[in-house]
Structure formats: C-alpha cells, structure tokens
Amino acid sequence: MGRIVSVTVVDLTRPVEQKGFKTHALLDFTTDLATAVISDVKTLTPSTQMYEQASKYFGNGGGTLVVAGKAVTSSGDIGLFMADVHSTNEFYGVTVILPKAEQATYVAEVQKFIEGNKLLGVIEVNGTKDEVVAVLDGTNSDRLVAFANSIDVQNGTASGVAGVCMPQDEGSITWGNKVVTGIPASGYSASDEQALLAKNINYITKEKGLIITQFGRTTSGSNADITRSKDWLENRCAEALTSTLVNNKKVPFTTPGMAMISSSLNQVGVQAVEMGMLDSFVVLTPAISSIPTNDKANRVLRGVKFIATLSGAVETIEMELQVKL
Structure with a gap:
C-alpha cells in the first residue's frame, strides 16, 4: 500500500449459498x-x-x-x-x-x-x-x-x-x-x-x-439420477436468480432486465449440459408488453421458464442379428 493512496476493497459479490447434492x-x-x-x-x-x-x-x-x-x-x-x-x-x-x-x-x-x-x-x-x-x-x-x-x-x-x-x-x-x-x-x-x-x-x-x-x-x-437432476436444477435456478436480484442495483422491467434474468439461468443450463445432465435447454422470459401493470406495481415477474431436455441413459439394449449365407 502506498503512502499517499489508500484503497479500501468492498466486496459486493455476495455469493449465494449452494445446496450440496453429493453429501x-x-x-x-x-x-x-x-x-x-x-x-x-x-x-x-x-x-x-x-x-x-x-x-x-x-x-x-x-x-x-x-x-x-x-x-x-x-x-x-x-x-x-x-x-x-x-x-x-x-x-x-x-x-x-x-x-x-x-x-x-x-x-x-x-x-x-x-x-x-x-x-x-x-x-x-x-x-x-x-x-x-x-x-x-x-x-x-x-x-x-x-x-x-x-x-x-x-x-x-x-x-x-x-x-x-x-x-x-x-x-x-x-x-x-x-x-x-x-x-x-x-x-x-x-x-x-x-x-x-x-x-x-x-x-x-x-x-x-x-x-x-x-x-x-x-x-x-x-x-x-432424474430425482437428483430435478433437485439440482430447482436449487441452482433459485440460487442464480437470487444472486441476480441481490448483486445488481436493480433488475428493471425492460429488455436489458429480462436479459439479466436469461443470462443467469443460461449459466445454469450450460453447466448442466457440460455435466451430462441435459441434452439441451431453453430459457424464456415474458415480453415486456405482456407484463401486467399490476405485476409491475407489485414488482413481481411471472412467466419465466426454464425448459430442460434431460440427456437420459441407455440401460438395456434390444438388437436384431441377421445371418445370411
């Protein structure tokens, strides 16, 4: 630390506690x-x-x-x-x-x-x-x-x-x-x-x-594995949205605001695909014009969707063996 400049670090990241599913x-x-x-x-x-x-x-x-x-x-x-x-x-x-x-x-x-x-x-x-x-x-x-x-x-x-x-x-x-x-x-x-x-x-x-x-x-x-996957997705989505609400000055009812929501959920989906849990996913947020005025007044966002397609698992196989002369 220099003698003429003093820097105070304020950590505003506020990490959200994550629920464990391997314990x-x-x-x-x-x-x-x-x-x-x-x-x-x-x-x-x-x-x-x-x-x-x-x-x-x-x-x-x-x-x-x-x-x-x-x-x-x-x-x-x-x-x-x-x-x-x-x-x-x-x-x-x-x-x-x-x-x-x-x-x-x-x-x-x-x-x-x-x-x-x-x-x-x-x-x-x-x-x-x-x-x-x-x-x-x-x-x-x-x-x-x-x-x-x-x-x-x-x-x-x-x-x-x-x-x-x-x-x-x-x-x-x-x-x-x-x-x-x-x-x-x-x-x-x-x-x-x-x-x-x-x-x-x-x-x-x-x-x-x-x-x-x-x-x-x-x-x-x-x-x-499906039960674990559903529990993981439910909690990680909730954690991601909580972090978004806490770690930003605000999430407005605007296109950039909806992008903040989508971005946080997309991170969850990308991780789930990389883990082998999901084959694909889609995040949907409501159009700004469709959000009721009463919801805006109450500061409640409804209609956010995370549509996940599980990768599934092959456990048994049926095949046909053809033999010819």
Missing part, C-alpha cells in the same frame, strides 16, 4: 453413536454394522460421510433423530441401518422425513421377494431408492451403491448396471427379480460374469 449420511437406528463427519473408518468400531457399511461406502468411492446412531425405541424417535442430525449436518442422500423385524415401520418414517426435506433415501430391504414387496408396498416415492437383499441382515448393499453413485456429478451417471465392490448378488431367482423390478424395487444380480445393479429406480418408477 451422504449413514444413520443407525439400532445403536447409539455420536454424530460425526468422517472420511474413513478409522474412528469406527470394527465388526459393527456402522463400520461394515461405512467400509462399503468408502470402498466404492464414497466421499465424506455423516454418521450417527440412536437405539430407537419407537417409530416416533426416527424422525426426531434424523431431524436432529440434519439440523447441524448438511446431507442430501441418506442410508439407514435397521432391523429386519421393524423394516416396514422404519421405512415409512424414513420416507416421511426424506420427502419433507427433499432428500434422497438409498436403502436396503431384507427378506424374501414377498417380504420385501410387503415392506415397500404403497411407498410410491420419487425420493426412495430401495435395494432388495434375500439375506436377513444388511450387508451394505445400499451403502455400496451410494458410494459408487453419490460422489458423481448430478445427472452424469445412471444407477443401473454399476459394479459395486464387495457386494454379492442379492440371491433371488430370475422370476423373483422380474417381480421385484415390476414393483420398482432394485437388486444386485449376476450378468455375463459381472455383479451389477439392476437398476436405480425410485419406488415411484422414476430413477435416482
């Missing part, structure tokens, strides 16, 4: 465990369910993990416990450790929580095909991704899948046909697998010598 939590409903944020299993007790499942998560590429446990004694404790952990630790994805005998009750409470907080639940449900179907009957949720496992005790199937998929850019990866290290096939017959798939329940299977996920459906019949 994950592993919550145990069977054992008390203090909440912690970990990047490996060194602080966990070996041979416990938490240790084994966290190992599957990290062993498949998972990043930072929020872990916590509470030996719940009633279904009402579940939502309170999850809310308490979420209040001090941001996470978007959540996998739970629960006893087979209480699966139906606990899964219902988990569904309430993830839908109320716009999260993504990646869970393992244990039992025969009929038992698993009974647990998940009526869930019909875009936010619940369930993997069936024929054994009676969880082996970390959902944690392993989350480790593979959650760290990847939103919309860049399908959850189907993924190899999950350290996780065996779920152990169902071919007919049981088809019955599970018809109910939008996923499983691990053997295909051409590979142990892979089939698929990444939500219990509503949508897909985990």
